[in-house]
Amino acid sequence: MGTTNTVIELKGITKRYGYGDTESFALKNVDLTVRRGEFIMIMGPSGCGKTTLLNTIGLLDRATEGSYVLNGENVASISSRRQAKLRAKKIGFIFQDFNLIADLPIIENVALPLVYTGHSKTAQLKQASSALSRFHLQEREYYFPYQLSGGQQQRVAIARAIVSDPEIILADEPTGNLDSRSSHIVMEELKAIHEEGNTIIMVTHNPSLTTYATRVINMLDGQIDTDVKTVSDQNLPKPVEERKTTRRTRKKSGRKK
Amino acid sequence: MSVALVKTHFNLAKTAIKENRTRSFLTCLGIAIGVACIILILSLMGSISRLVSEQVKGIGADLIVVRPNTNKDTVSSVVAELTSSNAYQKSNLALSDVSTITGIENVVAAAPIAVATSTVKTEKNTLDSVTLLGTTPSFIDIQPLSLKDGSFINNTFESNTAVVGHTMSLLLFNTNNPIGKTLTIHGERFVVVGVLREVEESINFNNVDFDNAVILNASALANAVGGLQVQQINVKASNTDSLAEVSDKIKNALVEAKAGETNFGVYYGDEITHPASSLFTVVSGMLTTVAAVALVVGGIGVMNIMLVSVGERTHEIGIRKSVGASSQNILAQFMFEALILSILGGLFGLVLGYIFAFFVSIATPFAPYINIWILVITFCTSLAVGVIFGIYPALKAASKNPIESLKHYR
Numbered sequence: 328m329g330t331t332n333t334v335i336e337l338k339g340i341t342k343r344y345g346y347g348d349t350e351s352f353a354l355k356n357v358d359l360t361v362r363r364g365e366f367i368m369i370m371g372p373s374g375c376g377k378t379t380l381l382n383t384i385g386l387l388d389r390a391t392e393g394s395y396v397l398n399g400e401n402v403a404s405i406s407s408r409r410q411a412k413l414r415a416k417k418i419g420f421i422f423q424d425f426n427l428i429a430d431l432p433i434i435e436n437v438a439l440p441l442v443y444t445g446h447s448k449t450a451q452l453k454q455a456s457s458a459l460s461r462f463h464l465q466e467r468e469y470y471f472p473y474q475l476s477g478g479q480q481q482r483v484a485i486a487r488a489i490v491s492d493p494e495i496i497l498a499d500e501p502t503g504n505l506d507s508r509s510s511h512i513v514m515e516e517l518k519a520i521h522e523e524g525n526t527i528i529m530v531t532h533n534p535s536l537t538t539y540a541t542r543v544i545n546m547l548d549g550q551i552d553t554d555v556k557t558v559s560d561q562n563l564p565k566p567v568e569e570r571k572t573t574r575r576t577r578k579k580s581g582r583k584k
Numbered sequence: 585m586s587v588a589l590v591k592t593h594f595n596l597a598k599t600a601i602k603e604n605r606t607r608s609f610l611t612c613l614g615i616a617i618g619v620a621c622i623i624l625i626l627s628l629m630g631s632i633s634r635l636v637s638e639q640v641k642g643i644g645a646d647l648i649v650v651r652p653n654t655n656k657d658t659v660s661s662v663v664a665e666l667t668s669s670n671a672y673q674k675s676n677l678a679l680s681d682v683s684t685i686t687g688i689e690n691v692v693a694a695a696p697i698a699v700a701t702s703t704v705k706t707e708k709n710t711l712d713s714v715t716l717l718g719t720t721p722s723f724i725d726i727q728p729l730s731l732k733d734g735s736f737i738n739n740t741f742e743s744n745t746a747v748v749g750h751t752m753s754l755l756l757f758n759t760n761n762p763i764g765k766t767l768t769i770h771g772e773r774f775v776v777v778g779v780l781r782e783v784e785e786s787i788n789f790n791n792v793d794f795d796n797a798v799i800l801n802a803s804a805l806a807n808a809v810g811g812l813q814v815q816q817i818n819v820k821a822s823n824t825d826s827l828a829e830v831s832d833k834i835k836n837a838l839v840e841a842k843a844g845e846t847n848f849g850v851y852y853g854d855e856i857t858h859p860a861s862s863l864f865t866v867v868s869g870m871l872t873t874v875a876a877v878a879l880v881v882g883g884i885g886v887m888n889i890m891l892v893s894v895g896e897r898t899h900e901i902g903i904r905k906s907v908g909a910s911s912q913n914i915l916a917q918f919m920f921e922a923l924i925l926s927i928l929g930g931l932f933g934l935v936l937g938y939i940f941a942f943f944v945s946i947a948t949p950f951a952p953y954i955n956i957w958i959l960v961i962t963f964c965t966s967l968a969v970g971v972i973f974g975i976y977p978a979l980k981a982a983s984k985n986p987i988e989s990l991k992h993y994r
Binding site (some may be wrong): 347386387388407409412414415416418420422426427428430439441442443445446447448451487490518520 | 588589591592599603895899900902904905906907908910911912913923959986987990
């Protein structure tokens with residue numbers, strides 16, 4: 328594949344609400360190409376369309392116009408069933424308010440994306456457990472979300488986002504509800520994930536966090552205002568292919584069809 | 585849907601139901617009452633069929649029964665019948681048909697059952713609405729009724745003879761030895777020649793409670809009350825092998841005698857056991873109505889609780905969708921919950937129904953009856969209620985927008 332390094336390609340993405348007099352645009356003609364291994368921070372004032380852009384990329388929302396190619400597949404007008412499948416396999420979401428299911432122990436929260444990709448229960452728990460141990464939460468697998476601190480909950484959410492080994496990780500103000508110490512820990516975790524070659528797109532209000540990014544996008548009124556790359560494409564972390572392949576084969580062996 | 589996913593949905597539903605014990609229990613109770621009514625009806629119907637079929641077996645396998653084709657199965661016709669002044673009106677069999685049947689080869693005996701109700705007077709008492717069974721002396725050859733005292737009715741024309749049932753004897757004469765006493769029906773006098781032993785079979789294939797009846801000669805009864813309708817003709821065949829053949833002959837002979845009229849049925853074996861009690865049909869009709877209403881109300885309860893559950897878990901739906909659950913997955917999750925609720929209700933109703941049936945059996949000759957079909961019907965009914973009333977909440981859950989749902993706060 329020639330364009331193997333391009334993960335996301337947005338062209339002319341427009342999100343319009345209402346018609347005629349009440350017409351308003353959340354996104355106006357946005358073009359964006361994301362390469363594998365980028366850590367993008369999207370900044371901008373409230374209501375500039377950051378979250379809408381993130382939701383569109385994450386296939387939770389549909390653009391009114393424009394084309395969206397994810398990993399070589401045109402996904403702008405696929406069925407919502409296919410969208411759900413892609414969300415489960417290729418996209419990991421991290422939210423400002425963690426969004427863990429309060430009634431489930433954290434290990435099952437982490438395993439949630441695997442539930443919808445046809446993994447056996449054992450495989451689900453095994454993968455969730457290894458994802459949790461990475462964030463030093465292996466001793467709290469059967470705690471419930473309310474028994475954990477905000478920082479720990481967000482780390483659980485990150486574990487959930489990476490458990491299915493997605494193409495992109497989308498984070499919507501992941502440190503917005505955390506104190507500075509927890510924020511730092513969470514950002515260090517994201518940095519570590521990025522260094523393994525993962526692609527991360529993060530929306531934030533906090534300018535000090537841009538030091539983690541390889542590319543900073545400023546949005547204004549539904550359009551991209553500035554787009555600055557701080558790391559050249561050549562120097563982006565290379566995906567650890569070997570690690571990924573071994574992980575994939577392991578995953579396949581644990582999969583039930 | 586993979587096996588793992590089905591398991592997951594099942595466990596999720598289990599957890600959700602467990603977490604709201606009281607609510608789930610009350611929801612189940614609605615379904616349970618409906619199912620319990622169904623169980624009660626089926627169990628009692630089954631027990632009646634069994635009672636009658638045991639009687640028929642006791643009488644012998646050589647019994648053939650001719651019945652007019654009235655629609656006793658529909659509740660409305662039965663209600664019409666019960667509310668009319670004479671409960672036994674519409675039959676197209678006649679006394680002459682009995683002699684037609686008696687003439688057929690391999691027929692040992694044939695006796696009509698012609699029931700009328702009338703006021704009966706004795707020296708001591710006057711009773712209204714007494715069941716009067718008009719038949720012929722050969723009745724006792726077909727169905728061995730046991731006499732406590734005296735003899736069965738005979739064909740002597742000088743004196744009209746009568747046999748009274750055990751309970752009827754006490755009611756009419758205040759004694760259980762009324763032989764020789766007289767009773768008057770519409771001015772016509774009958775002499776009591778025999779008393780029946782207590783039978784305690786108020787439900788039987790003749791649809792006559794012998795304990796509470798006066799047995800008379802059909803022709804004499806017809807004279808007294810002015811016209812008589814034959815409800816049934818009991819026939820005894822000479823051997824059991826030729827029942828089909830004999831019943832065909834009876835059918836043909838009757839069609840011929842009645843100038844082509846075919847408005848009657850000839851039954852033998854298990855066909856006889858078809859429950860014939862009008863009152864029972866009314867009761868079961870009413871219970872069926874109650875069951876249907878209870879099931880609808882129970883179903884609405886399920887729908888209501890499911891809607892609450894969907895509302896409460898909007899945030900969860902948003903999370904699940906954002907991590908990759910499709911609308912179909914969410915639909916399945918909530919359908920499972922509704923189905924498990926209604927099936928639990930069904931099981932609960934099964935138990936409840938048998939407890940009801942047990943209490944009914946204490947007061948009546950019914951015995952609670954169970955077979956695989958009752959279980960299948962219970963299961964299917966509760967499943968159907970679950971599907972019908974669970975689909976709307978589940979569709980509502982499935983159609984939720986993930987972004988809106990994520991903003992929804994607990």
